[in-house]
Amino acid sequence: MNLSNLLTLSRVPMMFVIAGLMYAEWAGAATLAFWLFIGAAISDWLDGYLARKLKIISTFGKLMDALADKIMVLGIMVAFVDLQIVPVIWVLLTMCREFLVSGMRMVAAAKGVVVAADRSGKTKTLTQLIAIGFLLAVPMFDRDIALWTGWHLAWFSEWVAKIGLVLFIVGTALAVSSGAAYIWRYKATVFQEGEL
Numbered sequence: 001m002n003l004s005n006l007l008t009l010s011r012v013p014m015m016f017v018i019a020g021l022m023y024a025e026w027a028g029a030a031t032l033a034f035w036l037f038i039g040a041a042i043s044d045w046l047d048g049y050l051a052r053k054l055k056i057i058s059t060f061g062k063l064m065d066a067l068a069d070k071i072m073v074l075g076i077m078v079a080f081v082d083l084q085i086v087p088v089i090w091v092l093l094t095m096c097r098e099f100l101v102s103g104m105r106m107v108a109a110a111k112g113v114v115v116a117a118d119r120s121g122k123t124k125t126l127t128q129l130i131a132i133g134f135l136l137a138v139p140m141f142d143r144d145i146a147l148w149t150g151w152h153l154a155w156f157s158e159w160v161a162k163i164g165l166v167l168f169i170v171g172t173a174l175a176v177s178s179g180a181a182y183i184w185r186y187k188a189t190v191f192q193e194g195e196l
Helices: 003-023 029-053 059-082 088-110 119-149 154-185 187-191
Strands: none
Touching (some): 029 119, 088 154, 088 187, 154 187
């Protein structure tokens, strides 16, 4: 287990911490959730950078990087639905895409083909990460920064929320379109008959 893979796997427990903080009402919880998410998002870039720099790229790393991203993003999205921040249909579309692509990856892997993340998948993930960052920033401005500074930031956090929701919609659209592109690109590998 190398440093790159440890960074990748750290996003799984981090998702639970962030989601838990989203429900906490004590001062600073929203700010901590936001900054822990930023750290987790940076680790998504850093693990790939380290793997390339140290020449420790592995099949495990490629597959787990994509899986850890999905777990973190979907876990936080589920919390958004429960907190009534985003509609459930947006998250269901993303979940369907992720399960379909993950299933396709497993079938391809059983046939000796590694389906790594491509540009469209990475763009989707980046858009979703930015959207989540904006939405996590809203309670930070509303509760923590307003409490600590005395500033009334309702107008500002309202705009942050709107930007986050627009980006969330874009991320959902990218999830559906990139998922369709994955399936189309690897349909011969995944759907061809024959023994594995």
